[in-house]
Amino acid sequence: MLERTQVGIVGAGPAGLMLSHLLHLAGIESVVLERRSRKYVESRVRAGVLEDGAAEMLRSSGVGERMDREGLVHGGIYLQFGGERHRIDFMDLVGRGIMVYGQQEVVKDLIEARLATGGDVRFETEVRRLDGLGGEPSISYLHDGVERLLACDFVAGCDGAHGVGRMSLPAGSHAAYERVYPHAWLGILARTPPASEELIYARHERGFALHSMRSPDMSRLYLQVDGADDPGSWPPNRIWDELRLRLNEPTLQEGEIVEIGVTEMRSLVLEPIQYGKLFLAGDAAHIVPPTGAKGMNLALADVRALAAAVAKWYMSGSSDGLDGYSENCLQRAWRAQHFSAFMTSLLHGDAAKDPFEHKLQLANLTYIARSRAAATALAENYTSAATGVWGSS
Ligand code: APR
């Protein structure tokens, strides 16, 4: 017998899991198909900043309890440049802060919530092909070496940067806008107390560095490296020396490096992000460089819109929300692209290779540090205050 569900969801990252959770709250059935194991997705270290509105979305949908207990509420960030440190006070400038809480913690909380209410989340299940997207969709997937078919009303491609969702858009049905940056981030998760109570974004002659954190004894640290660098060329001593220098934090304590990885820096937007009964969300639809901390926030905002549009269709038969899904998400995605590209170009580079660019960056950073209007623009974009993403609350 052919298996059936209302919404077939490819991918158990924040987008796919949150979509399944929101649909469940609206009384709509879904199946989440994830090619990796549960352990893998729960331990994959990614970014960790939630905008206030995204944190509120977790809370109001009943999955914010651990975040409120363990997450770190910050009222601003620091910019470090030219040997000085300036605080951008988000609370004062725009009345909103951010929540620092690892993406894999959000993923763990969502998996637990889905399984606690009988949700159908299948790990180690790889989607191979999507068919019938113009009419009666079906998903071919492989589980335990057996290929099966899942029929559904809608397919949500929440399968990230390299998934099958994006590949299933017919040629000529969409445009892809892309920019690849020459840099990458070397990221480490280290067992050491954060040297600062809030994030430090540093512009140094030798390149960018970022100090973030996960808890009072875990720090998350990043260094701009060359896109082609092998993490093997970064032994711990070199990492710690470079972090202390770029962050101007001579007291940053070394600690056990529990995870190390290189994050590529790229921008991509597909237009439109839907075709027939297929709707893309999160990284499947758009990718931002990590400097603006927007990836997880965009993914959550997409699925909030998608869940509402699907619920409207089931409740009233109206396809208004579904028809407008792509346009609705892309406005937000382009705003985030602009901000992420701005933060990336403001903070990255190599003064030895391009001293003129470095001077321009210092001039702009000084302006942001001195001008309330410029600092407010940064704060509005970082927190998504005034950009209409999460409404006016
Ligand atoms: N079949 C099943 N699952 C798949 C397939 C496939 N063919 N292809 C990819 N997947 C899974 C991946 O294993 C991954 O777990 O889809 C999931 C996509 O999750 P994410 O990459 O976390 O993407 P998303 O939910 O959109 O979240 C975006 O992730 O990369 C960060 O910065 C980004 O914070 C942002 C967030």
Ligand code: PHB
């Ligand atoms: C993180 O905490 O991992 C983090 C914070 C801010 C960013 C990117 C990543 O811009």
